[in-house]
Amino acid sequence: MDRAGREFTTQLEADDYGARVASEVGMDAGDYSDCLVTVADETGKEIARHPVYRDLSS
16 A cells, blocks of 8 residues: 555546556556555545556567
8 A cells, every 4th residue: 555645736647657657566566466456535535446457468
């Protein structure tokens, strides 16, 4: 869990970043088949959820 977080101008930017993180985690050799990257706003409210899929092309 990233407790420090990052600030984004819009929720869409935060959502895009969460998708990118999920993609990068999927490139790792580990088994993350049951994992999600959850994006939350400054109040802790979930605004997006991205499943981690293993990148089988590498």
